[in-house]
Amino acid sequence: xxxxxIIENSQAAxxxxxxxxxxxxxxxxxxxxxxxxxxxxxxxxxxxxVMNGLLAGILLNSKAADFVVTGCGTGMGTxxxxxxxxxxxxxxxIDPTDAFLFGQINDGNAIAMPYAKGFGWxxxxxxxxxxxxxxxxxxxxxxxxxxxxxxAKNRGILKELKAASCHDMLTVLKSVxxxxxxxxxxxxxxxxxxxxxxxxxxxxxxxxxxxxx
Amino acid sequence: xxxxxIIENSQAAxxxxxxxxxxxxxxxxxxxxxxxxxxxxxxxxxxxxVMNGLLAGILLNSKAADFVVTGCGTGMGTxxxxxxxxxxxxxxxIDPTDAFLFGQINDGNAIAMPYAKGFGWxxxxxxxxxxxxxxxxxxxxxxxxxxxxxxAKNRGILKELKAASCHDMLTVLKSVxxxxxxxxxxxxxxxxxxxxxxxxxxxxxxxxxxxxx
Amino acid sequence: xxxxxIIENSQAAxxxxxxxxxxxxxxxxxxxxxxxxxxxxxxxxxxxxVMNGLLAGILLNSKAADFVVTGCGTGMGTxxxxxxxxxxxxxxxIDPTDAFLFGQINDGNAIAMPYAKGFGWxxxxxxxxxxxxxxxxxxxxxxxxxxxxxxAKNRGILKELKAASCHDMLTVLKSVxxxxxxxxxxxxxxxxxxxxxxxxxxxxxxxxxxxxx
Amino acid sequence: xxxxxIIENSQAAxxxxxxxxxxxxxxxxxxxxxxxxxxxxxxxxxxxxVMNGLLAGILLNSKAADFVVTGCGTGMGTxxxxxxxxxxxxxxxIDPTDAFLFGQINDGNAIAMPYAKGFGWxxxxxxxxxxxxxxxxxxxxxxxxxxxxxxAKNRGILKELKAASCHDMLTVLKSVxxxxxxxxxxxxxxxxxxxxxxxxxxxxxxxxxxxxx
Numbered sequence: 001x002x003x004x005x006i007i008e009n010s011q012a013a014x015x016x017x018x019x020x021x022x023x024x025x026x027x028x029x030x031x032x033x034x035x036x037x038x039x040x041x042x043x044x045x046x047x048x049x050v051m052n053g054l055l056a057g058i059l060l061n062s063k064a065a066d067f068v069v070t071g072c073g074t075g076m077g078t079x080x081x082x083x084x085x086x087x088x089x090x091x092x093x094i095d096p097t098d099a100f101l102f103g104q105i106n107d108g109n110a111i112a113m114p115y116a117k118g119f120g121w122x123x124x125x126x127x128x129x130x131x132x133x134x135x136x137x138x139x140x141x142x143x144x145x146x147x148x149x150x151x152a153k154n155r156g157i158l159k160e161l162k163a164a165s166c167h168d169m170l171t172v173l174k175s176v177x178x179x180x181x182x183x184x185x186x187x188x189x190x191x192x193x194x195x196x197x198x199x200x201x202x203x204x205x206x207x208x209x210x211x212x213x
Numbered sequence: 214x215x216x217x218x219i220i221e222n223s224q225a226a227x228x229x230x231x232x233x234x235x236x237x238x239x240x241x242x243x244x245x246x247x248x249x250x251x252x253x254x255x256x257x258x259x260x261x262x263v264m265n266g267l268l269a270g271i272l273l274n275s276k277a278a279d280f281v282v283t284g285c286g287t288g289m290g291t292x293x294x295x296x297x298x299x300x301x302x303x304x305x306x307i308d309p310t311d312a313f314l315f316g317q318i319n320d321g322n323a324i325a326m327p328y329a330k331g332f333g334w335x336x337x338x339x340x341x342x343x344x345x346x347x348x349x350x351x352x353x354x355x356x357x358x359x360x361x362x363x364x365a366k367n368r369g370i371l372k373e374l375k376a377a378s379c380h381d382m383l384t385v386l387k388s389v390x391x392x393x394x395x396x397x398x399x400x401x402x403x404x405x406x407x408x409x410x411x412x413x414x415x416x417x418x419x420x421x422x423x424x425x426x
Numbered sequence: 427x428x429x430x431x432i433i434e435n436s437q438a439a440x441x442x443x444x445x446x447x448x449x450x451x452x453x454x455x456x457x458x459x460x461x462x463x464x465x466x467x468x469x470x471x472x473x474x475x476v477m478n479g480l481l482a483g484i485l486l487n488s489k490a491a492d493f494v495v496t497g498c499g500t501g502m503g504t505x506x507x508x509x510x511x512x513x514x515x516x517x518x519x520i521d522p523t524d525a526f527l528f529g530q531i532n533d534g535n536a537i538a539m540p541y542a543k544g545f546g547w548x549x550x551x552x553x554x555x556x557x558x559x560x561x562x563x564x565x566x567x568x569x570x571x572x573x574x575x576x577x578a579k580n581r582g583i584l585k586e587l588k589a590a591s592c593h594d595m596l597t598v599l600k601s602v603x604x605x606x607x608x609x610x611x612x613x614x615x616x617x618x619x620x621x622x623x624x625x626x627x628x629x630x631x632x633x634x635x636x637x638x639x
Numbered sequence: 640x641x642x643x644x645i646i647e648n649s650q651a652a653x654x655x656x657x658x659x660x661x662x663x664x665x666x667x668x669x670x671x672x673x674x675x676x677x678x679x680x681x682x683x684x685x686x687x688x689v690m691n692g693l694l695a696g697i698l699l700n701s702k703a704a705d706f707v708v709t710g711c712g713t714g715m716g717t718x719x720x721x722x723x724x725x726x727x728x729x730x731x732x733i734d735p736t737d738a739f740l741f742g743q744i745n746d747g748n749a750i751a752m753p754y755a756k757g758f759g760w761x762x763x764x765x766x767x768x769x770x771x772x773x774x775x776x777x778x779x780x781x782x783x784x785x786x787x788x789x790x791a792k793n794r795g796i797l798k799e800l801k802a803a804s805c806h807d808m809l810t811v812l813k814s815v816x817x818x819x820x821x822x823x824x825x826x827x828x829x830x831x832x833x834x835x836x837x838x839x840x841x842x843x844x845x846x847x848x849x850x851x852x
Contacts, residue, residue: 050370057378073760074314076304077367080321083296084375091289092305095521097551101287101330108293116760117314120753121712122569125523129555143548154290157263157393162297164388165270166378175377180370286547308734310764329547333540334499335782338736342768356761476796483804500740502730503793506747509722510801517715518731527713527756534719543740580716583689583819588723590814591696592804601803606796 001031001135002197004065006055008047008072011115012038018115021127022069026135034065034197037187044188051184053081053088054176056110058185058207061087061169062198067109069131073116082110086166089158094118095126099133100143105151107140170202173210181210214244214348215410217278219268221260221285224328225251231328234340235282239348247278247410250400257401264397266294266301267389269323271398271420274300274382275411280322282344286329295323299379302371307331308339312346313356318364320353383415386423394423427452427561428623430491431461432481434473434498437541438464444541447553448495452561460491460623463613470614477610479507479514480602482536484611484633487513487595488624493535495557499542508536512592515584520544521552525559526569531577533566596628599636607636640670640774641836643704645694647686647711650754651677657754660766661708665774673704673836676826683827690823692720692727693815695749697824697846700726700808701837706748708770712755721749725805728797733757734765738772739782744790746779809841812849820849 003026007015015038023033036055038047047055049072059065068090072078075092082090089108093099102108113130140155142148166172173181185194185207198204216239220228228251236246249268251260260268262285272278281303285291288305295303302321306312315321326343353368355361379385386394398407398420411417429452433441441464449459462481464473473481475498485491494516498504501518508516515534519525528534537560539553566581568574592598599607611620611633624630642665646654654677662672675694677686686694688711698704707729711717714731721729728747732738741747752769779794781787805811812820824833824846837843 048367048370050367050374053371054374074311074318076311076315076319077371079305080296080302080319081371081374083293084371084378086378089293092292094307095552096555097330097548098287098289100551101548102289105287106289106293114759117310118757118762119759120757120762121755122523122527123757123759125526126521129522154261154263157261157390158266158290158294158297161263161267161294161389161393164390165297165299165380165385167380172378176374177370177377180374308765309768310761313764314761327546331544331549332546333544333549334542335736335740336544336546338739339734342735474793474796476793476800479797480800500737500744502737502741502745503797505731506722506728506745507797507800509719510797510804512804515719518718520733523756524713524715528715531713532715532719543736580687580689583687583816584692584716584720584723587689587693587720587815587819590816591723591725591806591811593806598804602800603796603803606800 001066002064003031003033003135004056004059004068004193005033005035006047006052006068006070007038008049008052008078009038009041010073011071012041012043014115014119015039017124018127021124022131025128025131029135031135034193036190036193045183045186047184047187049077050081051180052078053083053085054181054184056082056090057085057088057169057172058203059194060109061085062194062200062203064194064198069111071113071115073114075112075114079112082112086162086169086172093130096129096133099130103134103139104141104143107155170206173203173206178210182213185211214279215277216244216246216280216282216348217272217406218246218248219260219265219281219283220251221262221265221291222251222254223286224284225254225256227328227332228252230337231340234337235344238341238344242348244348247406249403249406258396258399260397260400262290263294264393265291266297267394267397269295269303270298270301270382270385271416272407273322274298275407275413275416277407277411282324284326284328286327288325288327292325295325299375299382299385306343309342309346312343316347316352317354317356320368383419386416386419391423395426398424427457427492428490429457429459429493429495429561430482430485430619431459432473432478432494432496433464434475434478434504435464435467436499437497438467438469440541440545441465443550444553447550448557451554451557455561457561460619462616462619471609471612473610473613475503476507477606478504479509479511480607480610482508482516483511483514483595483598484629485620486535487511488620488626488629490620490624495537497539497541499540501538501540505538508538512588512595512598519556522555522559525556529560529565530567530569533581596632599629599632604636608639611637640705641703642670642672642706642708642774643695643698643832644672644674645686645691645707645709646677647688647691647717648677648680649712650710651680651682653754653758654678656763657766660763661770664767664770668774670774673832675829675832684822684825686823686826688716689720690819691717692723693820693823695721695729696724696727696808696811697842698833699748700724701833701839701842703833703837708750710752710754712753714751714753718751721751725801725808725811732769735768735772738769742773742778743780743782746794809845812842812845817849821852824850
């Protein structure tokens with residue numbers, strides 16, 4: 001699985017704590033981690049939580065990433081922004097049991113976590129535990145397993161509801177503030193990761209044009 | 214403020230615990246609580262978490278409610294469903310500090326809470342504390358207050374992003390599975406609360422037609 | 427390691443949830459679990475949280491157990507009672523990071539957990555995660571490891587402080603209310619586990635006499 | 640009520656955050672806050688968590704303080720040290736519901752809180768909420784109130800158990816490492832607060848002699 005990591009400006013100083021924790025868990029399980037930034041608080045390309053959400057929408061809808069790990073001070077703003085995008089189902093995860101249940105019941109494709117609220121000593125251990133609950137083994141099996149079928153059915157209905165509610169991603173890209181979009185895709189490693197992995201040509205082309213404009 | 218309470222089927226047995234806690238806090242503060250169900254696990258009108266989200270979208274976009282309090286076993290499914298609706302910004306709230314920060318920073322119009330995960334003894338006290346942080350005093354003031362302006366600005370950008378991403382609510386109502394919609398508005402007190410308070414005639418008319426069909 | 431499980435009356439209905447979770451983690455790691463009761467709310471031998479603490483003191487000071495897992499509604503009363511005993515260092519554990527840090531930094535010999543407060547859906551998963559953090563691998567290594575030495579030194583000073591503060595266990599057994607003591611050791615499997623494993627003859631003899639009296 | 644605040648060396652940098660939060664809640668409720676240090680990480684008089692516990696024992700047994708608020712990185716070490724002292728019943732408090740239940744059910748005389756683990760952004764709000772649950776209104780009323788009597792009874796039995804287990808405080812003071820004791824009472828405002836408020840002459844005299852030695 002290709003896991004994209006997205007960090008916003010207020011928590012950019014913790015970028016490597018999060019990145020290290022994610023790699024420590026995900027890579028031995030055979031997943032790739034693509035860190036789309038921010039990398040430090042001094043990065044030229046600054047991401048707000050709204051941009052995090054937009055970027056998550058781009059990466060997931062283009063299939064440049066299979067899963068997005070993101071967050072902000074409380075995780076809440078990023079979660080709201082990510083969930084405003086078509087096809088994105090972003091959980092807010094605080095502890096390992098949240099992560100497990102989200103993976104098994106909701107089987108979403110993104111998580112936001114708080115990197116300031118409740119983020120104290122040894123928080124890196126909690127990050128790792130949460131990642132392990134999500135990325136080790138199969139998701140979507142239901143919990144308890146006897147309820148797997150009804151849970152899967154409801155996920156399908158939710159997907160349809162969201163599809164009825166949102167424009168497709170290309171339309172979204174054309175409608176959003178183009179400066180906001182430009183900022184969301186300005187990260188210094190965006191080009192490297194995105195164009196090598198995106199599988200939706202229409203989205204990739206549009207993104208390419210915006211970057212060039 | 215008109216606060217709508219929505220409970221889904223898996224946690225319907227806790228309906229009055231939640232309702233009592235919400236009323237105990239909100240009514241002395243001058244707010245009205247409209248309980249849209251479910252009221253008991255045996256209700257004829259059964260709500261799934263997806264329907265909770267759709268109903269939240271109807272109530273907020275029609276201005277039948279100013280704020281929605283909802284949830285499910287983990288709160289996650291309902292939060293995802295609510296956030297898939299236009300104009301709905303639904304936080305996932307676990308503890309009073311979450312509630313406070315969501316109110317001051319994100320200033321959303323809905324919350325989902327877990328009524329099974331972590332919901333043990335004395336959980337009614339936590340519900341009350343969370344409600345108090347949200348409904349006592351003004352929201353959207355920022356925290357810390359020095360950052361109020363930038364937080365307000367980002368909220369505005371998020372609203373625009375979501376507006377670019379979603380269809381308007383009437384279009385959503387017409388596009389979603391009509392059986393799902395019918396179930397979401399079948400609660401026994403829906404008619405009483407909704408038609409007396411909805412301020413959007415087009416939504417109200419469409420809802421009326423669906424109920425009559 | 428011999429791990430003793432002690433459950434008090436208010437949470438006796440959850441006895442097998444806790445027992446199953448503990449066995450599922452501890453036995454594959456090579457530990458033995460001795461369940462001293464309560465087993466059901468209807469047990470003849472009823473344990474209050476105060477008795478839990480006294481029993482923990484007996485088991486640890488006699489070396490009938492190497493580690494005690496106990497708790498009550500909030501975990502707090504049992505923790506206070508256990509920590510009133512000589513040689514018992516009982517952590518209050520809520521989440522896996524608590525368990526890990528307690529194991530590595532404090533390296534105590536008992537934990538109390540809440541089995542009612544915060545104990546909702548999927549709480550059995552949190553129990554297992556906490557046990558795993560405690561019982562898988564070596565404890566007392568410090569966290570971060572660079573601080574292992576100072577942490578070990580402080581543990582030693584704490585042990586001396588407690589030794590200066592408390593009577594020895596045999597004296598405690600003779601001084602406490604003998605009816606309380608009798609109730610604490612009345613569990614239906616106490617005899618089976620305790621006398622086969624206790625390594626302190628004076629304590630074992632005293633306990634035998636009290637049981638016979 | 641006289642509330643003593645005790646901060647240990649690893650969290651001394653947060654001394655004024657904790658002090659400010661405690662004063663903000665306790666003083667308007669009519670309580671006095673005596674901050675026994677540490678005040679900054681550079682204080683001459685350095686307190687370890689073991690010393691915190693010993694100092695809590697001195698203040699409570701001499702009645703120089705009615706309640707002790709203390710803690711450390713996780714709160715655990717300080718809680719263990721405080722609970723090793725005669726007559727000290729120290730809760731480990733994470734969230735407001737813990738604080739409320741500890742106050743109503745266990746009605747102890749000290750709390751330890753974590754000032755590093757889980758202590759992130761807006762943690763000062765959680766401190767205040769916890770203090771309010773403890774210091775606003777009467778403690779020991781039970782929760783639910785129908786169980787007040789049995790809860791009070793068990794508290795009495797716990798007190799007797801601990802009395803049977805521990806030496807009296809004066810004996811403890813004479814038995815502990817005298818250098819440890821000297822360090823525990825070396826804070827720059829200890830003299831000012833302690834001698835003006837202690838009501839046990841024997842403890843006060845012994846402490847005076849140790850300070851002078």
